[in-house]
Amino acid sequence: MSVGSTTGTMPLLALQGVSKQFGSAQGWLERGAARLGWLPPAGSVQAVDQVDLAIMPGEVVGLVGESGCGKSTLGRIAVGLTPPSAGERRWCGEAIDRLPASERRRLQLGIQMIFQDPYASLNPRLTVGELIAEAPRVHGLIGRREQGEFVARSLQGVGLDATMASRYPHQFSGGQRARIGIARALAVRPAFLVCDEAVAALDVSVQAQVLNLFADLREQLGLTYLFISHDLAVVRHLADRVAVMYLGRVVEMARVGELFGRPAHPYTQALLAEAPTLKVGKRQFIPIQGELPSPLAPPSGCHFHPRCPHAMPVCSKQAPALREVAPGHDSACHLTSG
Amino acid sequence: MNSVHNAAQAVLEVTGLSVGFAQRGTVLRAVDDISLHIAPGEVLGLVGESGSGKSMTAYSLLGLVEPPGQVSADTFRLCGKEMRAADERAWRQLRGRRIAMIFQDPMMTLNPVLRIDTQMVEAIHAHRRVGRGAALEMAAAALQRVGIADAPARLHAYPHQLSGGMRQRVAIAIALLNAPDLIVADEPTTALDVTIQAQILAEMQALCQASGTALLWITHDLAVVAALADRVCVMYAGRIVEQGPVDQVLAQPAHPYTRGLLDSTPAAAPSQHADNAGATRRLSTIPGLPPALGERPEGCAFRPRCARASAACLQVPALVAVSPGHEVRCFHPLARVSA
Ligand SMILES: Nc1ncnc2c1ncn2[C@@H]1O[C@H](COP(=O)(O)OP(=O)(O)OP(=O)(O)O)[C@@H](O)[C@H]1O
Numbered sequence: 001m002s003v004g005s006t007t008g009t010m011p012l013l014a015l016q017g018v019s020k021q022f023g024s025a026q027g028w029l030e031r032g033a034a035r036l037g038w039l040p041p042a043g044s045v046q047a048v049d050q051v052d053l054a055i056m057p058g059e060v061v062g063l064v065g066e067s068g069c070g071k072s073t074l075g076r077i078a079v080g081l082t083p084p085s086a087g088e089r090r091w092c093g094e095a096i097d098r099l100p101a102s103e104r105r106r107l108q109l110g111i112q113m114i115f116q117d118p119y120a121s122l123n124p125r126l127t128v129g130e131l132i133a134e135a136p137r138v139h140g141l142i143g144r145r146e147q148g149e150f151v152a153r154s155l156q157g158v159g160l161d162a163t164m165a166s167r168y169p170h171q172f173s174g175g176q177r178a179r180i181g182i183a184r185a186l187a188v189r190p191a192f193l194v195c196d197e198a199v200a201a202l203d204v205s206v207q208a209q210v211l212n213l214f215a216d217l218r219e220q221l222g223l224t225y226l227f228i229s230h231d232l233a234v235v236r237h238l239a240d241r242v243a244v245m246y247l248g249r250v251v252e253m254a255r256v257g258e259l260f261g262r263p264a265h266p267y268t269q270a271l272l273a274e275a276p277t278l279k280v281g282k283r284q285f286i287p288i289q290g291e292l293p294s295p296l297a298p299p300s301g302c303h304f305h306p307r308c309p310h311a312m313p314v315c316s317k318q319a320p321a322l323r324e325v326a327p328g329h330d331s332a333c334h335l336t337s338g
Numbered sequence: 339m340n341s342v343h344n345a346a347q348a349v350l351e352v353t354g355l356s357v358g359f360a361q362r363g364t365v366l367r368a369v370d371d372i373s374l375h376i377a378p379g380e381v382l383g384l385v386g387e388s389g390s391g392k393s394m395t396a397y398s399l400l401g402l403v404e405p406p407g408q409v410s411a412d413t414f415r416l417c418g419k420e421m422r423a424a425d426e427r428a429w430r431q432l433r434g435r436r437i438a439m440i441f442q443d444p445m446m447t448l449n450p451v452l453r454i455d456t457q458m459v460e461a462i463h464a465h466r467r468v469g470r471g472a473a474l475e476m477a478a479a480a481l482q483r484v485g486i487a488d489a490p491a492r493l494h495a496y497p498h499q500l501s502g503g504m505r506q507r508v509a510i511a512i513a514l515l516n517a518p519d520l521i522v523a524d525e526p527t528t529a530l531d532v533t534i535q536a537q538i539l540a541e542m543q544a545l546c547q548a549s550g551t552a553l554l555w556i557t558h559d560l561a562v563v564a565a566l567a568d569r570v571c572v573m574y575a576g577r578i579v580e581q582g583p584v585d586q587v588l589a590q591p592a593h594p595y596t597r598g599l600l601d602s603t604p605a606a607a608p609s610q611h612a613d614n615a616g617a618t619r620r621l622s623t624i625p626g627l628p629p630a631l632g633e634r635p636e637g638c639a640f641r642p643r644c645a646r647a648s649a650a651c652l653q654v655p656a657l658v659a660v661s662p663g664h665e666v667r668c669f670h671p672l673a674r675v676s677a
């Protein structure tokens with residue numbers, strides 16, 4: 001179990017044994033053709049595989065891992081946008097998805113997500129001011145007279161000029177649109193926020209400003225985060241704990257200092273070794289050696305074994321369980337499970 | 339690397355490039371009088387503030403600025419062709435085959451209702467006469483090169499069935515298909531982990547070295563610029579404020595904005611906090627807000643945020659050399675590097 005549960009207080013959000021499998025969502029024509037052998041069947045993906053994750057109030061949990069390993073899917077499960085194929089989501093200890101619809105909608109307002117793809121998530125026909133004020137108005141958080149002031153403050157908080165409120169999403173640059181998505185998620189004063197690559201599109205000075213805003217909100221309002229990012233420096237800066245995913249499974253979880261200082265899982269070690277720095281200067285990049293593992297047909301046993309420098313015979317046969325290797329530090333690896 | 343090529347051979351040679359939006363009687367310049375040249379095989383990095391005009395610059399280089407945006411330039415040569423008065427037909431002959439763009443948003447390349455194989459085969463057939471089987475093989479090989487496992491199966495997917503990073507990689511694979519003379523890549527690896535990013539950068543380098551493809555690489559990731567680019571241009575509020583060889587600009591930035599950018603990078607921040615989780619750690623930021631288009635201050639646009647500003651900065655500074663090839667647009671540059 002994760003460290004959170006040992007501190008005695010109740011996790012704000014807990015995912016218990018959640019899995020998500022995507023079937024082949026082909027049209028009937030393709031399905032028919034596949035059945036007749038004209039097309040190879042599109043496989044199903046185990047995007048998330050029995051993940052336990054408990055997030056304490058006020059905590060920032062970082063989520064890292066290779067592209068396609070299931071981070072966004074896990075984030076969408078956490079906010080209730082994707083129903084898990086198995087497992088349960090608990091909000092303050094309650095099985096929120098089994099509550100009556102009205103009760104659920106009320107709680108759901110406190111759970112927001114900043115999407116990886118800001119383009120698709122902003123209605124092109126609304127001005128930015130309308131986009132930001134819409135939900136807080138509907139839910140009675142602000143009145144009509146406060147709207148202008150509220151929008152101006154929201155925009156400034158994410159480093160945008162208040163005069164931009166009357167423009168439409170397509171008139172903004174990529175990073176400006178990403179910040180509109182952030183302002184919009186924050187507008188309903190959530191208690192829990194999933195940030196999916198929320199600062200990936202921002203240049204470093206604006207990124208620093210938004211990261212400082214996240215830190216302030218956490219300090220002042222106790223905002224809790226699941227922070228998905230491929231940027232290890234950002235995660236290291238912001239997170240208290242970090243979960244590392246590999247092909248659908250959480251393979252390591254620890255406090256941030258512990259994870260970056262003493263990574264236990266060979267995948268985490270490889271990940272940290274490759275983190276780029278400013279100092280290296282011009283260099284020749286090396287292509288990945290050997291086959292990349294496919295999420296459609298993940299390797300047997302420990303999914304990482306074909307790329308692991310320490311792989312042993314057992315690694316291809318049996319999936320290692322997530323076990324505590326030091327207080328509050330879990331790793332799923334046969335090297336440390338003996 | 340091969341920045342010794344002279345201008346006559348340049349893949350791209352543009353001076354006085356501007357992109358304007360007419361608004362309430364005035365023209366707001368998202369891109370304001372910039373000049374760029376890229377030699378075959380050269381990698382030019384373009385960095386800058388969010389909203390500073392990087393994507394608009396990219397669109398204008400591919401003839402993709404849509405009205406009400408207006409493009410103008412003093413010289414504009416691309417792949418040896420004069421493009422100042424080019425019509426859509428002339429652009430279409432270059433786009434896809436000789437110049438390709440990787441958009442900041444992969445869904446600007448991908449059609450959400452078509453399968454990946456349909457889209458890639460179409461991109462191949464637009465410029466080549468090969469059978470469908472051969473085209474599918476080329477498509478699968480291209481996906482493998484950008485680190486997509488099980489490429490033949492993934493070809494059957496619709497865009498929404500792929501992860502964000504996979505969609506980004508499919509868009510990159512499409513740009514690589516025809517080994518063009520110039521690739522304009524707009525934040526192509528923003529959401530990719532280090533392993534996959536290294537794989538893509540390796541492919542890009544191989545392409546530049548083998549086919550002499552030139553690369554304009556727009557990014558805010560200074561570590562990538564440091565490792566990949568030969569030269570770098572820094573944009574602020576529509577203008578190039580600093581440009582030069584990458585190692586010089588990053589090691590000895592001359593413009594206060596470039597300095598501020600480097601200082602805001604979290605990796606560079608002294609946050610080796612072992613376990614002080616919960617405490618608020620603040621990153622150094624550049625004070626103030628980037629100016630909105632239309633609210634840009636007179637003179638040096640960075641002035642209201644700059645610690646070194648003086649009355650002189652009410653004029654627009656010119657781009658001047660601080661050392662050979664390293665130019666800065668500032669009255670009080672940080673480094674007077676001697677030649
Ligand atoms: N259709 C439009 N009408 C008016 N202004 C626009 C339009 N499209 C973009 N702009 C403005 O032009 C400026 C430059 O935008 P551009 O997309 O080139 O920025 P960018 O440097 O790519 O930023 P980012 O890093 O955030 O992607 C921005 O201030 C943006 O708000």
Ligand SMILES: Nc1ncnc2c1ncn2[C@@H]1O[C@H](COP(=O)(O)OP(=O)(O)OP(=O)(O)O)[C@@H](O)[C@H]1O
Nearest residue numbers: 022047067068069070071072073499500501502503
């Ligand atoms: N709607 C869907 N239908 C089918 N497969 C899907 C769907 N959404 C995601 N997948 C698959 O699930 C896996 C995990 O995707 P997910 O988007 O969670 O990855 P990710 O870790 O967020 O990656 P990235 O860093 O690239 O965004 C991928 O193999 C993806 O193709």
Ligand code: SF4
Nearest residue numbers: 638641644651668669
């Ligand atoms: S010109 Fe003046 S205001 Fe602009 S960056 Fe230089 S010192 Fe600062």
Ligand SMILES: [Mg+2]
Nearest residue numbers: 072116501502
């Ligand atoms: Mg994702």
Ligand SMILES: [Mg+2]
Nearest residue numbers: 173174393442
């Ligand atoms: Mg852009």
